[in-house]
């Protein structure tokens with residue numbers, strides 16, 4: 001049989017369908033797997049349509065349902081991996097989350113509040129447990145610790161130390177009139193992290209990197225509290 005006749009015959013469709021299924025099942029990449037499974041189902045549909053005197057409609061409907069069931073998952077994977085449809089404002093903000101994939105970033109942003117301050121507002125108070133974590137998106141933030149004061153600009157996380165350590169704020173932060181920030185309720189963030197291990201990892205890395213960046217330009221005024229030393233029970237030597 002020459003190649004043209006073979007490609008036009010129903011046998012080629014079933015061979016291609018099988019090849020797609022086999023290649024799909026050999027990969028661990030979910031997008032490729034689902035694309036192969038869908039292509040395999042489409043070749044089966046062509047096969048069932050052409051194999052007999054009349055199309056095998058029952059088999060065509062079954063294969064169509066199998067092919068279609070891949071579509072929502074393929075769309076979801078695309079949305080996870082692509083910034084398609086994000087506004088310019090979101091794309092700019094996304095640069096502050098380099099270790100998040102677009103899907104994780106979208107989930108995080110669904111919990112965010114975007115605030116522009118019209119009068120001077122205290123966001124964090126030294127010694128008091130914060131209710132929110134903040135990301136500055138403009139200049140105009142005053143950071144006050146004990147008798148020291150400095151100004152902070154955009155792209156700074158605020159409240160990440162108490163978020164990670166579970167203690168009170170280590171400084172007071174005041175947002176001056178006109179400045180803007182993004183805020184997350186601590187409880188929403190913890191909830192999100194509890195539901196997704198990947199988001200928990202991404203948030204932890206983001207906060208740790210922010211602290212490391214701040215530490216790189218600070219000098220200790222006093223020594224940090226030493227690690228807690230716990231008296232562990234002595235190991236019992238089993239009798240011989």
Ligand SMILES: Nc1ncnc2c1ncn2[C@@H]1O[C@@H]2COP(=O)(O)O[C@H]2[C@H]1O
Nearest residue numbers: 157158159160161162163169170171214
């Ligand atoms: N040296 C610093 N440089 C920049 N930001 C700081 C510094 N010290 C404290 N902060 C911020 O001020 C916040 C006060 O609340 P947290 O201690 O939770 O987290 C703190 C940091 O986000």
